[in-house]
Amino acid sequence: MLAFHTHHAILAAGSAVPTTTAPWWGTALGAGIGAIGAGIVSSVVAVLNNRASRKQLQQQLERQEAMLDKQLDAQREQHSAQLQAQLRQHSEQLQSQQRDNLVALEAQAERGHLDIDAQRQREIEQRHAEREQWRLEARQKAYVDFVTAAERMRDTVAALGRILSGTFPIAGGLQPSELSRLATTQEQMHTLYEAAFQQAQVVRLAGPRDVAAHAQDLSLVMNEYLNYSDERIRAAQQNRPSETLRDWQKSVRRMQDHLEAFLDAAYLVVNATPATSRSAS
Template sequence: MFLDLTHAAAATASMTPWWGTALGAGIGAVGAGVVTASVAYINNRANRKQLDKQLAAQQAMLEQQLEAQRDQMAKQLDAQLKIAGMNNEANHLRDREGQQSELRKWQLETRRDSYVDFVVAVEKLRDTIAAAGRLLAGTWPLPEPPSEADLSELQHLETLIVSLYEEAFQRAQVVRLTGPDGVADCAKNLGDTMTDYVTFSSERFRASRRNEHSEVLREWQEAVRGMNRLLQEFVNTAYTVVKLTSSEPESPVPPPRNADVSSVAT
């Protein structure tokens, strides 16, 4: 009986339909495909993670490089700005030194011209000393009163002295403005003495027109001597100032001529 059951099972097995076999094969293929897809998915995820890590590392490296470049560019820019600042400062200093040099040159030329003009103006005024001495010579009152020609000459000389004095006094004021203090003080003292000289000369002319003895003869003589002394003092002081600020070897201020003081004792 056992044998009969065995034969029946074998017969039954031999009678399995074809689609059953195909279905089993299909199921096996599907299972194999699912396994393959799973493995591929796992591999893709691993690859993406690796790529993400690589990308993150590249981005970090790029950021480091960019930061380093920014630092380098910032340092270069800072160095360029410093150099530009130094150049600007150097240019500013050079321009300022040039302006100061031009200003000093202008001041020197202005002072030198004003000194020369003042000396020349005082020299012209001093030229009237000898002429006044000749006209006012002698012991007053004179035996004969001055003639019309003498009076005319006295008037002309007095007018000339006043005119020359005004010019010289104006030059003195310019010198006082241009300075410096030492030269300005000399110019002031000389200007005051010139004023005394003109005042005493006018008084002597009035006395001579009246054929009278002048009461200011001594003062007039002292003013003349003071003009000579102060003019020489001014020239020395002015020459020292100009020499200190100029490289010119020659004296920019002409020395005063020796005044004819023969009439001082008149």
């Protein structure tokens, strides 16, 4: 810049000097100065052009940086969106797995409950079957014992009939041996009746109601038979006709009928299926 102002000052000073023919060295000096000025101008222009180029290059760089920033922002957004999508996908997969696991656990628990219920039901049925078997065995024994006692009581009919086969009064009455056998038979009848009565009570407790009712009826008939037999024995001991002979004979027939009815009812219970046995009891 100093050289440029100096050049203009020299030009201005030269224009103020009167026009004369310059010496040769003046012309040469002027040409040199002109060349220097032209070089300075070229340098200035180059500097200006260089500045313009740098400015343009700076603008290009700024535009490229802005474009890169946009691209990076877009890439970050895309990457963030992908990550969020992956996270959602993973979250949905985890939730689906958790639901599947929960459903599987619930199904497993349900199967476990069903297995436990089934096992409990089997145990209940087994205990019930064992109880029913025990009850059936107890009933069978009670029925057999009662029938045995009732048949022994019934068998006294024949023994008593052999002793009291005659028509009373008879000449001279019964012999002492016959009276002794009659007393022994009477004592056995009372003993057998007591045993049959006790067994009838066991049958009534063992049940069911139908069999218990037959046992009750049979025990009542045996009691009637015992009372009529006592009356016949007293009449024979007194050598007189019995006033209850027909009633005694009826009680014998009734005792046999009730014994057969009890056997039929007991047979149905003993040979019934478990369901029928439960409904009957």
